[in-house]
Structures are given as C-alpha cells and as structure tokens.
Amino acid sequence: MQREGLILAYSPLRGQEAAQIGSGIALDLARDFAFPTYRELGVAVAMGVDLVGYLASYLGIWHGGLYDPMASRFGSINAVVSGSVLHAVGWAKGAQLSGDGGVAVTYFGDGASSEGEVHEAMNLAGIDKLPVVFFCQNNGWAISLAAERQIAGGTVAGRAAAYGIEGVQIDGNDVIAVLHATRQALARARAGDGPTVIEAMTYRAGPHSTSDDPGRYRSLDDEQKWLSRDPIASFAERLRAEGIADEQFFLAASAEAARAADAVRAGLAALGDRPGEELFDFVFANPTATLQEQKHAWQESTHD
Amino acid sequence: MQREGLILAYSPLRGQEAAQIGSGIALDLARDFAFPTYRELGVAVAMGVDLVGYLASYLGIWHGGLYDPMASRFGSINAVVSGSVLHAVGWAKGAQLSGDGGVAVTYFGDGASSEGEVHEAMNLAGIDKLPVVFFCQNNGWAISLAAERQIAGGTVAGRAAAYGIEGVQIDGNDVIAVLHATRQALARARAGDGPTVIEAMTYRAGPHSTSDDPGRYRSLDDEQKWLSRDPIASFAERLRAEGIADEQFFLAASAEAARAADAVRAGLAALGDRPGEELFDFVFANPTATLQEQKHAWQESTHD
Amino acid sequence: MTESKSTVSGTPATHVRMQGALNLALKHALAEDDRTLVFGEDVAKLGGVFRVTDGLQETFGIDRVFDSQLAEASIIGMAVGLALHGYRPIPEIQFDGFAYPAMNQIVTQMARMNYRTRGAAPMPITLRLPSFGGIRAPEFHGESLESVLAHVPGLKVVSPSSPNEAYQLLRQSIADPDPVVFMEPKARYWNKAEFDPHVPVSDYLPIGRSRAVRSGKHVTLIAWGAMVAKCLRAAELAEEDGVEIEVLDLRWLKPIDVAGLEESVSRTKRAVVVHEAPFSGGLGGEVSSIITERCFDSLRAPVQRVAGYDVPYPSGALEDQYLPSVNRILRAVQRVLEYRRG
Amino acid sequence: MTESKSTVSGTPATHVRMQGALNLALKHALAEDDRTLVFGEDVAKLGGVFRVTDGLQETFGIDRVFDSQLAEASIIGMAVGLALHGYRPIPEIQFDGFAYPAMNQIVTQMARMNYRTRGAAPMPITLRLPSFGGIRAPEFHGESLESVLAHVPGLKVVSPSSPNEAYQLLRQSIADPDPVVFMEPKARYWNKAEFDPHVPVSDYLPIGRSRAVRSGKHVTLIAWGAMVAKCLRAAELAEEDGVEIEVLDLRWLKPIDVAGLEESVSRTKRAVVVHEAPFSGGLGGEVSSIITERCFDSLRAPVQRVAGYDVPYPSGALEDQYLPSVNRILRAVQRVLEYRRG
Numbered sequence A, B: 001m002q003r004e005g006l007i008l009a010y011s012p013l014r015g016q017e018a019a020q021i022g023s024g025i026a027l028d029l030a031r032d033f034a035f036p037t038y039r040e041l042g043v044a045v046a047m048g049v050d051l052v053g054y055l056a057s058y059l060g061i062w063h064g065g066l067y068d069p070m071a072s073r074f075g076s077i078n079a080v081v082s083g084s085v086l087h088a089v090g091w092a093k094g095a096q097l098s099g100d101g102g103v104a105v106t107y108f109g110d111g112a113s114s115e116g117e118v119h120e121a122m123n124l125a126g127i128d129k130l131p132v133v134f135f136c137q138n139n140g141w142a143i144s145l146a147a148e149r150q151i152a153g154g155t156v157a158g159r160a161a162a163y164g165i166e167g168v169q170i171d172g173n174d175v176i177a178v179l180h181a182t183r184q185a186l187a188r189a190r191a192g193d194g195p196t197v198i199e200a201m202t203y204r205a206g207p208h209s210t211s212d213d214p215g216r217y218r219s220l221d222d223e224q225k226w227l228s229r230d231p232i233a234s235f236a237e238r239l240r241a242e243g244i245a246d247e248q249f250f251l252a253a254s255a256e257a258a259r260a261a262d263a264v265r266a267g268l269a270a271l272g273d274r275p276g277e278e279l280f281d282f283v284f285a286n287p288t289a290t291l292q293e294q295k296h297a298w299q300e301s302t303h304d
Numbered sequence C, D: 001m002t003e004s005k006s007t008v009s010g011t012p013a014t015h016v017r018m019q020g021a022l023n024l025a026l027k028h029a030l031a032e033d034d035r036t037l038v039f040g041e042d043v044a045k046l047g048g049v050f051r052v053t054d055g056l057q058e059t060f061g062i063d064r065v066f067d068s069q070l071a072e073a074s075i076i077g078m079a080v081g082l083a084l085h086g087y088r089p090i091p092e093i094q095f096d097g098f099a100y101p102a103m104n105q106i107v108t109q110m111a112r113m114n115y116r117t118r119g120a121a122p123m124p125i126t127l128r129l130p131s132f133g134g135i136r137a138p139e140f141h142g143e144s145l146e147s148v149l150a151h152v153p154g155l156k157v158v159s160p161s162s163p164n165e166a167y168q169l170l171r172q173s174i175a176d177p178d179p180v181v182f183m184e185p186k187a188r189y190w191n192k193a194e195f196d197p198h199v200p201v202s203d204y205l206p207i208g209r210s211r212a213v214r215s216g217k218h219v220t221l222i223a224w225g226a227m228v229a230k231c232l233r234a235a236e237l238a239e240e241d242g243v244e245i246e247v248l249d250l251r252w253l254k255p256i257d258v259a260g261l262e263e264s265v266s267r268t269k270r271a272v273v274v275h276e277a278p279f280s281g282g283l284g285g286e287v288s289s290i291i292t293e294r295c296f297d298s299l300r301a302p303v304q305r306v307a308g309y310d311v312p313y314p315s316g317a318l319e320d321q322y323l324p325s326v327n328r329i330l331r332a333v334q335r336v337l338e339y340r341r342g
C-alpha cells in the first residue's frame, strides 16, 4: 500500500487502484505473466515494474515503454483495445504445453469486452481449459460510452458460463476482495481447472485521458457517488478501524510514496532525448538491407 | 415439401434439409430478409429464389449468384465465414429505425460461431433489442473440426443468455420444430422483444465440399448414426404415419421434383459464357476513369 | 428521421478550421437527406474525440447520430447492413490504426457488395477515418493506410488538405453511390483557412481530379493530406532561390488523376512525390510509376519519393525524424534539378 | 514435444510437387526444433485443405500439430502469445482472403512486437498463406495480398515458385527470428519439378535475394509465385522470335532485391513486371519505381506493368480474362522493345 501514493499522481488510473494493486500483487513473478492495456500503472507498481520505463511511454518516448516486458513479466503497453487478450491465451497454451505452472493474466476494460477478439479468446481458453485469468476492469465507461450501452446482458462475468468457464463479479474497489478472487483464479488455473473471468466493478474517477472532457457525457453527481467509494480512502479507513495501521503508519507511507515519486520524477527528467537511430533498430531482429540503407540515408541527412 | 427432391442433387446440403426449409418458409417475403452463407440452397428453395441464378455461383459463373438478392430478399452467397452476420444486425437496425416490421435472419454454422464478428453481432443486437434471428445450423462439423472442439461450453444457443437475449436449441432435423421455433423468433422480433439465437442441431451428411475427404476425420459409424435420422425420410414417414400423405402424394412430389430439377439443369446449360465486360461492370455504381481505361484496354486486347 | 432543413443555419465564418468545415458538411448532409446516419465510437455526446461530430446528435436526434459499441468490425458491418436497408451511412473509425480490426468488413464486404450483387446493392457509405501522424499521439494513432485501401477493388479513397477541400470532398463522398474512405489529416484539424461552403456543387472538381495548389515550372511536387502544407512551405523556400515549384494536391488516392499528373509533369519535366506512409509499398511507388509510364520522354530525372521510413510510426520523441521534413523535400527537389544523365 | 529426429525419413523423391516439398520442410523443421508448432484450420487430421500438413500430427503428436478453431484473429494472436512463451509457431491461414479477419493481429501485434518491446520479444513466426488465384475457387480464395503485407513495417514476405524454392525458403523463413508471411502459390501446388532437399544451407541464397531463373539480354521480366512459370513460357515463345528474355524470380517481396533488379535491368535496359494483384497499388509500382530510380539512364523504355485489373478477383468463368496471360506479357515485352523516344 505504501507505493499507492504514487499512483495518485497518474490521473487516468484514479478510482481503479484497488482493482489493479489487488490483482497485480497476486501474480507469481517467477512463472506468471501479465498482459496490460494502457491503463495498468497500478499493476505495474504491484509487480515491481521499472516505473520510469513505464511512464516513459506517456512522455512520448517509446510506445511500449522502456522497461523490459520479458524480465518484468508485464507485457508491453498495448494501445490497441483488446489487442493482447489473445496473446494471453497463446501464452497460456504455451504454459500448458510446457507444463511450467505459469498463468497468464490479461487486463481489459468494459469497452474492450465488445471486441470480437475477446470472445475468440474466451472460447479458445474454454475449449482447452487454458491457464488464463481474464481480468476485466468494468470502470463504467469506455471514453464516453456507459457500460450499460456497451455490455448486452449487463455483465462480462456472466459470459463465462456460456464458455463453460468460471466467472465472478467482484467489488473492484475492495482491494482484499480483488486479491482473494485473483488468487483463487490463479490457483484454479494452476490446478488445471481452466480459465476464470473476473469482472471487477470499479469506476474511472478521472477523464479517459488528458484530452477528454467527461462533462460532456456524465454528471458530477455520478462522479460524486463513486468518490464516496474511493478505494484508497476506504482501505485506509479499514486499516484504521481494524487497528492494523495507525497515523504513524500512514505518515510513513506518505513519506515513502513521496520519495518514490520523486525518484521516478528524477528518473524521467534524466531520460533525455532518444537517439534517432532507434527509429530503425528494433523493427527486425534480423534487419533487412533496405532498412539498413534507409538508416544510412537518415544518418547522412542528419549531417547536413 | 415437393421441391425438396431438388436439394438431394446438391450434396453439401444433405442432412440439413429440415433446418433450411423449415426456417426459410417462415420468413415474410414482403418484409423480412435472409442473410445466407454458401450452404443455404434449402433456404433459397423455400424462399423461391431463382435456382438457376443461385446455382450459377457453384458453376463458377458469378460468386454471388445471378439472382437478384434485393428482389428475392435473400442476400448474395457469401464465402466469408460469418461475413454477413453483422449485416443482418445492421439491416435490423434499419428495420427498427424505419419501423417497417421487418426481421433479419442470419444463417451461420457451428464453425462460424467462433468468429469474433458473431459475438459482436449478438452483443449489438442485444443492446438495442434489434429484430434479428441468429439461425445457427450446428451440423457437427466445420470442415474437419468437430463441434465439440469448436464450441466452448457446448452450445451456441447457450450464449444468448449472456447477451440478455433468447436462445433455443432445437432438433434441426425436425422440419416442424424448426418452423415453429423460427416463427416464434420472428414474432418476438416483430413485437419489439429483440433477437433470438436458434441453434438447430443437425448433421452435415456429405463432405464439406466436393474436394473434401471426410474419411480422414470421421468414421462411417458416425455417419450411419445420423443416416437413421435423415430429415427427409423421417418427415416422409411422419406424413405417412399421420395419414397426411400417401404413396400417390410422394410419387407426384418426386415427379414434380424431377421436373423442377430438369428445368434448373436446362436453365444452367442455357446460361452460356459470361461476357468478359462483366469483369468491370459492377465494381462501382459510379465507375472511375482508371477502370474505364482498363476496360478499354481489355477490349482492345480481345481484338488481337 | 424527421429533422427539417431549417435546423441548419447557413451562416458560416469566412475562416474556419478543417474540423468545423467537416462538421458543417455533415450537418448539411444530414439535413438534406433523411437516410444519412452518423455513427462511430464517441461521436454522439462527446462529439468525437476531435469534435468533428460536435452537436450533431443534439440537432438530428439519437436515431440519426449515435454511438457505436467498441467494435470496429461492427461499425462497418452495421454500415453495410444499413446500406442494404436503404440508408446512407457515414460511419467513423476513431483512428487510422483501428481500421485493422474492421479490415475484413471493409475489404470483403463493404468494398465488394456492389460487385457481388451485380449492382443490386450499391454501398453509399462514407467511412470517415482520422488519419496520418503529426500529433504526438499513442501507438496506432498515426498510421497512413492509403496504399492499403487504394489497392482494394471497389473502394474510392480521398484526403482533403484544407477546410474548403474538406467540405466539398466530404459532400461529394457522401453523395457518391460507392464506398469512399475519407482520410482526414488529423494534424490539419485545427488549421484555419478561408472557407466558402456556398460554392455551387457544379463548380466542384469532379471525383478523381487533383488540384494544383501552386503553379510552377521547374518541378512538380505531388502530395496529399497534411503533406500538402509541407510542400507549399518547401515551395516558398525554393522560390527564394528562384526555383518555381508546382504543388499538386492529389486529393483522390483512388482513382488517381493520371491525366493531371501527366499534364503537370510533362510541363515541369521533374517530379517528387511526398507521403507519410512507409516508403516501401507506399502510394509513392504508384504515383512515380504512373508518371514514368506517361512522361518517360519528357522526364529529365527519375521521379523521387520522399516518405516515411519502413518502420512503425514512432512515438512523439521520434516523430519529426520519421515524417518527411521540408528539408528532406527540398533535398529531393535539388536531386531532380541537378540530375544529369550519366 | 518429444519427437526424435529419426521419425523423419531423409529419402525424398527427385521429382516432387511443391505440396510435397513444403510438407518435407515442415517435417524437417518440426524434427529439428521442439519449439516449432504447426496449427491452423484443418491442418491436423485432414492435413490441410491442400494436404501440405499431411501426416504431421501423426508423426509429431497433438501437442505440436493441432487444429485451430474457426477464428483467424485467434490463430495469429495465439501465435504471438506462443512466441512470447518461447515457441516458434508456424500458423496457417487457410486461404489468402481470410487473412483479413486476422489483419489487426498481423499488423498491430505480430509485426510490431519486436519493435514495441525494443527487441525483448522477437516473433519467429512463419505465417503460411496459400495465395493467389488460378484454381477456379470461390470468392476470396484467389486474393493477392502481397502489396498490403509488404507495406507493413516489421513483416518479411516471400513467395516460392518451385518445389526447391518452396523447401529452402520455408526452412529459411522458419529459421528467421522475424515474422515472415509465406505466400504459397496455390496454382503451383501440384506441379512436379526436380527437387533436392540436401542442398547445404550455406548454398541457399540469402534472405532478400532474387534469382534469375532464365538469363537473357533483351529485356528483364520480373515476377513471383505462379507468374514465374508464365513468364518462363513467354520467354520460350519469344526465343522463337530471337528475343532473349531474362526472367527474375523476385522471391522476397519484402525486402525487395534492389541490387538484383539494378544489376539485371542495367544490362537488359528494359523491364516488365508481372503480378496477379490488381494493377493500382500493386507491388508492380514499387518494383517499377525501384528500377526507374536505379536505372534511369540505361532504361530504353518505361518499365511496363502487367497485372490484374482493378476489380475483385472474379469467379472461375472470368478468371482467364483477369489473370495476366502469356499474350499480355508478350505484348508488354513488345512495347518495351519497340519503344522509341518521341
């Protein structure tokens, strides 16, 4: 929890901290693999991903981020809605074939649930009982479209049954509930009992992105209602109420979070410019002559 | 039913006559619209589509057939598995917007049910309660893949509930059951109560296509089991048993079918070659200069 | 379906952004023909992520202007079905890169339906596709799909370079009975320019015609979308050195204005084609080949192509390195001017 | 995952069909590397609709060779996921036209993953795509997608024209760490030709190199896939008239062998490029532009393009009207030979 202070700085995640931290900390970093979208900073924090490398994506430095997705077992940031859901299924097939006990966790939103690829993924996973967890953060909105207009039948979890797989809808703002549900799903997958759809009901407290204008499509009232269920405040309250943490703890946590945020800020500031060569360097593992010529032409052009 | 004799000549449809005729005759030709795949000869027969025009597609004359899909309210033959399922939903949206009481019926197979577009279509139809019937012929096979390996959860009809829509699994070899189920679904759609998924359980008695070799993936035993449930034979038996039809009737029907088949055969033989111009004539409603130049060049080249 | 024409006011500003010109074209099209429908992700209350559809739902109601679910194949599939029912759909795909999930419906259905049905089911669909780069956006928000789409039989493809072009070309695309992919250059949405929506339709250039946006006699620069402005800038700079560049806004990427290319280059005898898409397989090859086929004898130098590199469209930090710059364009101009047969 | 090499017999016939050569290449690849997996619609018990994967499941088991569900996006998405797990997938899409439903996964994921991850996650995927026309098949079973695919950054694209090429190119594609789209010319599956799988890998032409399958000095014909045989036939006929045609099998459609094109055409001074895909936006424009850019001074005539028309690939009855014929090729050859500057 100490680290969560950090997340507050990143507005698009606001409201979904519990869903992300609660699920992310459940993964076994030695054998599981997470497939994020573009909104999983909280999962990245929970999985210990290099945050400077993660946030570099949002500074326009490198689309996929600068962290190593293979080493951190947290896939590259993926801007295509639902784009990596099938990868999780393929990865899970690999885990099943190799018997390594790994589980894939794929993150996607209420909006993404409309994409055909998500259906294809659940169907495939159901047929082969693949070790994969479909973690849907239903945050109520896909940019300006409300989840009610997105999801026929009302729930994403409810679709699981149709594919013969487990499905649960949980309070996504209760970090402990999220942790338990994710652990259960991981255990089920590891035991060979197949996939689970977890639909974590939460709320996108901020705008979709900095260029968004939520006032056009939802009311302040709406937003206020969810504020009262703020996942961080309510967890803090619970820790206090149950006597697990005192003010001392929260002060220390805040200080720790501030320090971490400072370190990330400093790291981002130190990143500097990307060398132009990087335009060319990662297109292929085994580059083509054409591309090498283009790189050469580009280099020449920078010397004018 | 008299016309069914015809279908026997067309092997890929074998086994699915009841599912196709039973559903096809339920449509109101004044306002409904059918969206077939490449295997709906039976529906075409039931809807009175020009069969010479239909079969022309299988002679390599014109992909979509030579019949007029708008006039016959039976869309063009579509070779893309699941390709026209979304069109039915769009058409149904049009019917809803214009309030004309029309219902779209989309045909697809057990294999097609895996395609993401089918999921997208059901979701959309569910959200707006569109007047559309999803008619799935589960004939047990998608070329060589058995339906058990295709459909997680076991049934396509079972998915309907997840989208908040009606779903029924019926005996697709019982023409009367098919007719009733389709009529019910059409009535529900017309009443504004939304879409229905009908999964008609049947069997592809023949090969997938003439180049297919079912011996590689299924046993004669399997095929025999279904032979005993031949939809035409069993319906004939029922007509006999209930005293609705006598031998006289069947002789007349056979003769009628033979005559109709002869007429179609003669019509196909009379079709002749397609004028090469047709390569160019239907690409655009409002053709481009480039294309007209190409047509001109082609014409010149035929005069060498 | 019951909006009257009077809901649209006919008093446009003389200077507007391309965004506003497009919005007005949609308004006029919706007002004129009840069968036109506008839909796509976030086009209704939000007015589109670029506000091009701003206010349309308010004016024309939720039956004519509505939000689509997050499923691009569905957006096109629904357009095809609506066209089969007699509507004239104007769907939007939110960003260029998200046309890929809809590619099956675009290529195998929308583009092919008129042909498949032997003309019984024309597809008067205008697919609006915010396109190209230059706005430092996330991955797949800066793609250039024109060569892919222009290769598809049955599609027409167009891209405007100014508010006037945007208005006229969008009206023409909507009026055309065939499916048109309308590629809006995102980087130009906010640029204001003189605008006159009252030009009579009879004065519009026909479909498939390019437009010389600057005339010159030494070399022809051919471009479309946001690259037209860059070429104009290059032409201004070259003028200082006494080089007179003709700039041809190609406008229609399918069909390409073969006659217009021939006319210009047979005069200038030199040509450079500029685009944002990756070099290899880009439409520059098509334009270059057409010119060479038609003007071989008059060409004084091989046609030059200035394009993006054969790399994924990069993140903001590298965007300027990727996009054709005024300098790269001018160097290519120099190459064709200085070319001497060996 | 436990098949041993001994299950593959090393005694090939000296004359085989391309089908058989491909089958053997897959067998050898599966035997050599446990991480290779073969999957796609109907590839297992049925052995693929063209029997290219015949017997592979029997030999290597259901873990290494398996049927995919009917969902093309899934086939590629699964390949990407398996590659992320360390496998070397060899997926098949049953027919060219059905790559469209998978286009999003192909372009935005498979082709982009190495770049997105800065090389951390290479994608050693070989996508087998039975391609092109000529077999009188239903709609979308005769498409030519090479110009679309060759334009995608991050993809390599190749097409073999003979059993030997098929074997060697497939082995090279599988061994390459990058995603390769392997376009098999359906019309040539059944053609027998001499075949030697024992050529040492060190004797293979490198990736990106074309091959002169016939040498000549008057004009260079450039083609790939099934069109190579047509060009060879045209060359035989032209020989009777004393015209010596060089036929270049381009093989790699990305990267294109720029040096090879330049070498040949700077000798012959005339070139014709032939492909099945629609003319406009086809790869012929790219090849023609490359040649013109590199050989402008030596060219005696503008490069000619012989291609399909800008129409949907037609039904069987019109197929021969659509496809480049030997006659159309010869007429183009004649045009470049008779060309005189005006």
Ligand SMILES: Cc1ncc(C[n+]2csc(CCOP(=O)(O)OP(=O)(O)O)c2C)c(N)n1
Binding pocket: A039, A079, A080, A081, A082, A108, A109, A110, A111, A112, A113, A139, A141, A142, A143, A204, A208, C041, C070, C072, C094, C098, C101
């Ligand atoms: C395939 C695709 N279509 C459209 C977009 C544009 N877009 C980005 S995020 C978004 C909404 C996503 O909603 P949801 O899945 O609920 O995730 P959330 O943003 O709420 O986390 C859209 C439409 C995209 N990135 N990818």
Ligand SMILES: Cc1ncc(C[n+]2csc(CCOP(=O)(O)OP(=O)(O)O)c2C)c(N)n1
Binding pocket: B039, B079, B080, B081, B082, B108, B109, B110, B111, B112, B113, B139, B141, B142, B143, B204, B208, D041, D070, D072, D094, D098, D101
């Ligand atoms: C998108 C697409 N993928 C693959 C194919 C090739 N193909 C044609 S029919 C078929 C099987 C279809 O099975 P099903 O949907 O059950 O229909 P059935 O043939 O049994 O009527 C396949 C794989 C195709 N035509 N379209």
Ligand SMILES: [Mg+2]
Binding pocket: A109, A110, A111, A137, A138, A139, A140, A141, A142, A143, A204
């Ligand atoms: Mg959401």
Ligand SMILES: [Mg+2]
Binding pocket: B109, B110, B111, B137, B138, B139, B140, B141, B142, B143, B204
């Ligand atoms: Mg079937």
